[in-house]
Amino acid sequence: MSHPEKATAFLKDKARARWHDQSLWLVRSKRDNAATKLKEWEDLRNLASQIKEHTLSHLDTYLSRFEEKAMENGVIVHWAADAMEHNRIVENILKKHRAKKVVKSKSMLTEECHLNQHLEKCGMEVIDTDLGERIIQLAKEPPSHIVMPAIHKKREEVSEIFHTHLHTEKGNSDPLYLASSARAHLREKFLNADAAISGVNYAVAESGSVVICTNEGNADLGINLAKVHIACMGIEKVIPKTKDLGVFLRLLARSATGQAITTYSSHFQKPRDGAEMHVVIVDNGRSDQLGREHYHSSLKCIRCGACMNTCPIYRRSGGHSYDYTVPGPIGAILAPGRDMKKYSSLPFASTLCGSCSDVCPVKINIHEQLYKWRQDIGEAGYSGQSKSLLMALAGQILSSPRVYILLGRFSRWTLRNLPAFLINNRFNTWGKRRDLPDPPNRSFQEWYKKRKR
Amino acid sequence: MRSRDHIISRIRENLPEKKDYPKDTAFDYPEQLLDSFRENLITQGGAVVERMSRDSLIQDLFPGAIRTLDLRRGYSTPDFPLNELEVALFTAGFGVAENGAIWCSEKMLWKRELPVIAEHVIFVLKKKDIVGNMHSAYERLADLTGYGLFISGPSKTADIEQSLVIGAHGPKSHTVVLID
Numbered sequence: 001m002s003h004p005e006k007a008t009a010f011l012k013d014k015a016r017a018r019w020h021d022q023s024l025w026l027v028r029s030k031r032d033n034a035a036t037k038l039k040e041w042e043d044l045r046n047l048a049s050q051i052k053e054h055t056l057s058h059l060d061t062y063l064s065r066f067e068e069k070a071m072e073n074g075v076i077v078h079w080a081a082d083a084m085e086h087n088r089i090v091e092n093i094l095k096k097h098r099a100k101k102v103v104k105s106k107s108m109l110t111e112e113c114h115l116n117q118h119l120e121k122c123g124m125e126v127i128d129t130d131l132g133e134r135i136i137q138l139a140k141e142p143p144s145h146i147v148m149p150a151i152h153k154k155r156e157e158v159s160e161i162f163h164t165h166l167h168t169e170k171g172n173s174d175p176l177y178l179a180s181s182a183r184a185h186l187r188e189k190f191l192n193a194d195a196a197i198s199g200v201n202y203a204v205a206e207s208g209s210v211v212i213c214t215n216e217g218n219a220d221l222g223i224n225l226a227k228v229h230i231a232c233m234g235i236e237k238v239i240p241k242t243k244d245l246g247v248f249l250r251l252l253a254r255s256a257t258g259q260a261i262t263t264y265s266s267h268f269q270k271p272r273d274g275a276e277m278h279v280v281i282v283d284n285g286r287s288d289q290l291g292r293e294h295y296h297s298s299l300k301c302i303r304c305g306a307c308m309n310t311c312p313i314y315r316r317s318g319g320h321s322y323d324y325t326v327p328g329p330i331g332a333i334l335a336p337g338r339d340m341k342k343y344s345s346l347p348f349a350s351t352l353c354g355s356c357s358d359v360c361p362v363k364i365n366i367h368e369q370l371y372k373w374r375q376d377i378g379e380a381g382y383s384g385q386s387k388s389l390l391m392a393l394a395g396q397i398l399s400s401p402r403v404y405i406l407l408g409r410f411s412r413w414t415l416r417n418l419p420a421f422l423i424n425n426r427f428n429t430w431g432k433r434r435d436l437p438d439p440p441n442r443s444f445q446e447w448y449k450k451r452k453r
Numbered sequence: 454m455r456s457r458d459h460i461i462s463r464i465r466e467n468l469p470e471k472k473d474y475p476k477d478t479a480f481d482y483p484e485q486l487l488d489s490f491r492e493n494l495i496t497q498g499g500a501v502v503e504r505m506s507r508d509s510l511i512q513d514l515f516p517g518a519i520r521t522l523d524l525r526r527g528y529s530t531p532d533f534p535l536n537e538l539e540v541a542l543f544t545a546g547f548g549v550a551e552n553g554a555i556w557c558s559e560k561m562l563w564k565r566e567l568p569v570i571a572e573h574v575i576f577v578l579k580k581k582d583i584v585g586n587m588h589s590a591y592e593r594l595a596d597l598t599g600y601g602l603f604i605s606g607p608s609k610t611a612d613i614e615q616s617l618v619i620g621a622h623g624p625k626s627h628t629v630v631l632i633d
Contacts, residue, residue, distance in 0.1 A: 056469055060465050073599075129622070151615070158614070175616035175618050179613060180620075187536070187622065215609050216609070217624075221566060221623065224566040235464065242594070243591045257611075260496075260497070260551060264604060267601050270598075287460065
């Protein structure tokens with residue numbers, strides 16, 4: 001199904017769609033409050049963008065340095081060309097340690113690779129410990145937002161899910177009660193886990209360390225209680241120096257939720273005594289994106305979610321409408337790189353308002369890339385038959401002044417004289433939700449000619 | 454060809470145009486370090502207490518707490534499982550004014566899970582050890598040690614309908630005791 005089809009389904013429940021829209025907009029406004037408090041906000045964005053651009057243009061060097069330093073610290077480094085290899089590497093590490101119970105903190109990369117399903121097939125229990133992730137894991141749904149995975153769920157729905165799976169009181173939807181129940185349930189998982197899997201917010205080349213940011217502390221609890229830590233990262237997560245963290249940590253939480261910093265910003269450099277730390281570096285199409293002249297800067301992304309919070313389309317269609325691990329504007333410029341045909345509707349799910357580019361902490365020109373993807377998708381013939389036909393027709397009309405004038409006269413006559421039910425036919429998608437304007441009596445050309453005399 | 458070599462060579466084939474590492478930029482930070490630190494910590498859900506004396510902090514702040522640990526005294530064998538730790542007291546490495554965070558290094562943790570597994574945490578911080586912003590913080594962190602973290606408040610989540618809940622998986626309260 002394409003984005004428009006899924007979005008239509010989402011919008012059927014008008015009240016719910018409005019609630020979703022308002023929830024996301026609230027997060028966007030929190031971001032604004034935080035950003036305006038720092039007069040150096042734009043300087044920080046420039047700096048972050050430059051650091052990332054520099055890193056991407058020297059990515060081989062920085063990844064090698066990161067590996068070298070990590071290994072010196074006693075960290076075991078693995079490389080995975082694609083999702084399948086990533087999953088197999090993680091499986092093998094877990095099997096080697098006879099790990100059956102695994103806890104996992106948030107990692108969009110592991111979502112992308114469908115790691116949970118793979119490990120479950122191997123007979124392992126994988127528990128997502130971020131509360132939002134746990135909710136959707138129990139609901140058997142994918143996350144709908146990269147920072148707030150359960151933003152589409154109302155408290156009553158969470159209550160139902162917890163009642164079914166955690167045996168909480170039926171009908172009790174008090175967030176404190178539900179979160180406390182989850183705390184007890186997940187604490188037991190943390191204490192009994194054989195291994196902890198995590199994502200990576202930043203991999204520092206200079207020191208070989210991995211930085212993970214959470215508000216809940218679930219990454220720290222999971223990792224520090226288990227004997228094995230497996231940190232999974234995309235190749236684009238590496239940054240050159242420790243001091244670069246100063247820039248990124250000032251931007252990340254403010255952009256994501258409007259907080260000055262997350263509750264926990266944890267630096268993992270060495271495994272503790274008696275424990276093992278692994279890092280899996282994953283390509284899975286990223287080196288291809290690196291080579292795309294117009295799209296490689298999408299790899300600067302620090303996964304803050306600000307673009308989703310501001311996007312009028314995302315807010316009113318929800319993350320599931322994108323049908324891709326990372327939804328929203330950033331998802332719409334990453335996904336076509338993986339499968340242009342399957343994700344061809346995503347760059348068109350946009351008004352090109354540019355708000356995403358405005359809020360992006362690393363200054364990715366998202367709206368320009370959306371536009372460029374449309375052109376590439378059109379040229380490849382994936383923009384859908386109706387669009388291709390319309391574009392061809394429009395080309396004919398606009399290149400012939402006579403046809404254009406005649407058509408204009410006909411349209412004005414039609415709008416003035418035909419009854420509404422004929423105008424609002426099924427070909428008039430624009431008119432589905434909008435009233436067409438009152439037609440003027442004359443075209444601009446006619447008016448101008450008369451005026452001149 | 455090993456995956457590593459394959460990935461590195463693919464990256465090399467696809468490297469974008471070379472861009473320089475940006476020049477260093479100096480940033481301002483809040484003038485009133487102490488006030489900013491206090492304000493930002495409270496915004497994040499933390500508590501601030503000002504004290505002259507460093508004694509009997511745990512008993513004063515959490516009277517009645519039984520399973521407690523004072524990490525300032527180094528390693529001690531608790532007579533209860535760490536999962537039941539009610540209150541833990543640490544020395545903060547330093548504080549950051551712009552966000553109310555404190556640095557907690559592995560050097561004071563004989564078990565890495567201590568600052569997150571405890572039900573309540575207290576950090577003692579010298580007022581003069583508050584730096585302005587994260588840039589200053591990283592200048593101070595010459596050696597990261599095996600594990601270290603910035604903590605800016607109690608554990609929290611807003612994952613249930615954007616409703617803020619304090620005490621997600623970790624501490625339900627986070628108190629910084631400011632001393633001279």
